[in-house]
Amino acid sequence: MQNNKTVSPDKRLVRFFIPFTLIVLAVCQSFGQSRYQPSALFPALPLLPPGNESRTATGEPGPAYxxxxxxxxxxxxxxxxxxxxxxxxxxxxxxxxxxxxxxxxxxxxxxxxxxxxxxxxxxxxxxxxxxxxxxxxxxxxxxxxxxxxxxxxxxxxxxxxxxxxxxxxxxxxxxxxxxxxxxxxxxxxxxxxxxxxxxxxxxxxxxxxxxxxxxxxxxxxxxxxxxxxxxxxxxxxxxxxxxxxYGNFNVNITVPSGYIVEGSGDLLNPEEVLTPLQLKRWLAAKQSETPVFIRPAKEVTEASSRPVKATCTWKYRMDNTRDFAWTASKAFIWEAFSFPVAGGKKVLGSSLYPVESDKKDSWKRSSEYIKFTLQHFSEKWFTYPYNKAVNVASNLDGMEYPGMVFCSARDTGNAYFMVVNHELGHTWFPMVVGGNERKYAWMDEGFNTFIDNLAVKDFNNGEFKGYAEIYSPVDTLFSERVVPIITRPDAIPGDMVFPVQYQKVAYVLTLLRKQVVGPERFDKAFRKYISDWAYKHPTPWDFFRSMDSSVGEDLTWFWKSMFLENYRLDQGVAKVENPANVRAQITIENLEKAAMPLVVQLTYADGSTEHREFPVEIWEYTGSYSFTGNKKAAVTKVTIDPDKLYPDVNRGNNTYEVKK
The missing domain is CATH 2.60.40 (Immunoglobulin-like)
Incomplete structure (x- = not known):
């Protein structure tokens, strides 16, 4: 309401200054030992560099890219x-x-x-x-x-x-x-x-x-x-x-004729490197949705399973790709089949492994895992771009290349599913979205682990745990010694590589998706980021700006605390004022440098509960926030984050309870 009474400038200043001083004193008093600084997470000036004609402020490649x-x-x-x-x-x-x-x-x-x-x-x-x-x-x-x-x-x-x-x-x-x-x-x-x-x-x-x-x-x-x-x-x-x-590849590989070769790209001369029987099977596999053995186990040691000549030159072509890998062995069992992905495109799934890996809980399920992974990610994020996907048994724990992955010949059970799903998942990061892995490994390993965690829930009614089997406790991801996600890979201590580059990125993206912006908004934004930067070179800033623009939020506080720094979250119950027949007033303090939305559950003396949620903006100018309960009744318990949705490093101060 407008006040028409004339007030001198000095008096206006006094009116403003006195209550502001009281607010500041109250806030400072409530901080106590708090390390929280609102201006670090909610700055006026942008955290990200300005956009330009090459990389726009909305996170897309610009007209001059x-x-x-x-x-x-x-x-x-x-x-x-x-x-x-x-x-x-x-x-x-x-x-x-x-x-x-x-x-x-x-x-x-x-x-x-x-x-x-x-x-x-x-x-x-x-x-x-x-x-x-x-x-x-x-x-x-x-x-x-x-x-x-x-x-x-x-x-x-x-x-x-x-x-x-x-x-x-x-x-x-x-x-x-x-x-x-x-x-x-x-x-x-x-x-x-x-x-x-x-x-x-x-x-x-x-x-x-x-x-x-x-x-x-x-x-x-x-x-x-x-x-x-x-x-x-x-x-x-x-x-x-x-x-x-990115570019186009023509690759010619000459090996002794006893070897079977597979490579990232399309085989151009099958009639020159396969026996007539193998050629017939290979052509059948390209039309079959059930695996066809181009060379079954019983033929591995038979000389007739390879052409009779000194050498074979295997010729491949692959377009619009960033790399090419290949494998060769006399020991391969080779199976292949064809299946559709989103949009109706047919993909040839190819698995090569030795007889030692021919086990029901291991490489016998390779085709099944290839099909699930490519169909799931194609439907969810971006259509698989290559004509085939090759899974090779090796002594590599797992390594990815366009159209081809090397997985452990020894893995079984969950470990085997996990590595196949993860390595093929790298098709999307970094094969399609071509980030700089040498500096920002989290933009492929972490993003990939994040989409893996969503996929594993949909496979065979949750048959496997996936990476959850080897995860460290969440508390360790935010320990004092953990380096920020943005850290260059070679500068990360060895015992932190997996927790930081893989697990923590997947965890915080899941937090952003489920608790901050919601799955529908997040998934739409993530798909747009993939589509915009397919076969291009995004930076972390492009990703942050893309997500901000798509979800319609300024997520500076999130990128700063979760990616650029190792800020920790500690929300604690500071005070509960609960006089009789009056609505209780609860004060929560933000004690560490990170901020997150606030979720609180109140329990009343009659046993009823009240669930309250507050946006992250409550911490924009203060580290202390107070609210009142909705009932004029005694509160017997206050619990912050009862479902443990947020990475609070000190849950000892999350609960206030009236002692009986």
């Missing part, structure tokens, strides 16, 4: 006597950036196996006994040559640990392409000889019928040049995975 393209033609051969891969990769690189490039950068991840690599010296990629003698590995780069395109002349290169700089004779202008080849070879890391090896993404699994080769990070790959950090040339140390450009 660009990314470069890397197309690969790879011709390699496997020497199974020396365990050596050798060949040539020919790269056509398209510069879509706004500036000319005088040099290009490539990743040489195999160089981490050199004795003097940064990964080994930093003890992030090592045997548990660092003094143990290991064979020197890494790439042997034999030649780098220009092929064709806009650039002519001699090319020079320099190698720095796991990176290679290629210096061009003339700058590659915006819009131009250059094609160059790298002739190389490398020895397979002999990880399988030492069970204590901590990181294995390219490996050999010995079986009674022959070695299984898991072949990944097996060719020089282009580093990403983006509009955020320029050339992304962080060294490969082990935990920080990969950040790759």
């Amino acid at each position: 660009w990314q470069n393209q890397a197309d690969y033609v790879i011709d390699v051969a496997l020497d199974d006597q020396k365990n050596v891969v050798s060949g040539t990769v020919t790269i056509t690189y398209t510069n879509n950036s706004l500036k000319a490039l005088s040099s290009l950068w490539l990743q040489l991840e195999q160089n981490v196996f050199k004795k003097d690599s940064r990964g080994i010296k930093s003890k992030l990629f090592l045997y548990k006994n660092p003094e143990e003698e290991t064979a020197d590995g890494g790439y042997d780069i034999q030649a780098v040559k220009l092929k064709d395109g806009a650039i002519t002349g001699d090319i020079r290169y320099s190698i720095y640990d796991t990176r290679m700089e290629v210096t061009l004779p003339q700058p590659l202008k915006s819009g131009q392409k250059v094609t160059f080849s790298v002739q190389y070879r490398y020895n397979f890391p002999q990880n399988y000889k030492n069970a204590d090896f901590l990181v294995n993404r390219t490996d050999i699994l010995p079986t009674k019928n022959g070695n299984i080769y898991a072949v990944a990070q097996w060719y020089p790959r282009m580093c990403v040049l983006d509009d955020v950090e320029g050339w992304n040339t962080l060294p490969y140390l082990g935990n920080g995975e990969f950040y790759l450009e």
Whole structure:
């Protein structure tokens, strides 16, 4: 109501200042030992950097967004006597950036196996006994040559640990392409000889019928040049995975003819590498919704199950992808089938494993798990983009590539379901949504674990627990020593990698989905984020802005406390005033740095209960909040968060109870 009485400016100031002072004093008194600072979570200035024409303030790629393209033609051969891969990769690189490039950068991840690599010296990629003698590995780069395109002349290169700089004779202008080849070879890391090896993404699994080769990070790959950090040339140390450009792949793999090969892409020449019987079965599998054995267990040791010639060259093609992996073995049982995903697209599901893994609670269920995972995630989030999905038994605990995953040959039961579901789930993060895993592993591991946790509930009436089987207690995710989620992967202590990058991200996204914005709003926003950034390179800021914009909330307080910092939540009952025949007044304090919505249950003397919910905005300017009960009756108990929905680190102060 407007007051027409004239008041001097000084008196107006006094009227304002006196009650404001009292409020401040009351708040300060109520804080006590509180660490909460409202302005840290609810700032006036934006937490996120401003949007621009490349990355908009609404979290979408802008009209000026660009990314470069890397197309690969790879011709390699496997020497199974020396365990050596050798060949040539020919790269056509398209510069879509706004500036000319005088040099290009490539990743040489195999160089981490050199004795003097940064990964080994930093003890992030090592045997548990660092003094143990290991064979020197890494790439042997034999030649780098220009092929064709806009650039002519001699090319020079320099190698720095796991990176290679290629210096061009003339700058590659915006819009131009250059094609160059790298002739190389490398020895397979002999990880399988030492069970204590901590990181294995390219490996050999010995079986009674022959070695299984898991072949990944097996060719020089282009580093990403983006509009955020320029050339992304962080060294490969082990935990920080990969950040790759998209492009088209043509891959030709020559192996002794006794080997069966599978790869990420579509097999182009089945008639040249399969026996007539296997070709018939392979074609049948492409039309069958029940698994067809292209090579069953009883034929594994039969010479007639492979063509009679010295070598076979398996030819593959895969478009609009960021990587390519393959496998080879004489020991494979091979089954395949075809099934539809959202939109009616048909996918070929392919499983390869040794007779040792041919168990009913293990690899015999591979096809079942492939079908469920791809259909569930396609329906829920984004249609599976590839023509096939390959699941290979190996001695890798689990590793993902476009259209192909390596899972443990030894896993059974829940562990086996969990790894297949998780590794295939990586199709969506980071194969489709191509984030920077080397810096932000949580944007693929954590997002993937989050969607895994939703999927496992829908599989076979909850047959498995999934990752819940190995989860740490929630309290440990918010202990004082836990590093923030945003921490670079290689800077996370080893015992925190899974709890922080996987479990905590899945936990806080579930919290956001269920308790803060609701499943319907969250799911719609998450789908939009995936669709907007499919085959592109989002940053954490793009994700935060995308979610804010889609759900219509400023979630600064959430991103700041849960992702950018390791803020902890502690809501406590500070005071209960409960005079007779008057509605009780309850005061709750926010004692730690995080804030969350408040849920309180009141229990009255007559046994009735009252459920109250308050939005996070109650903490915008104060760390203390008071409310009154709805009944004029004695309150005998006050409980904060009775269903334990929030990560309160001190539940000892969550309950007030009148002693009888």
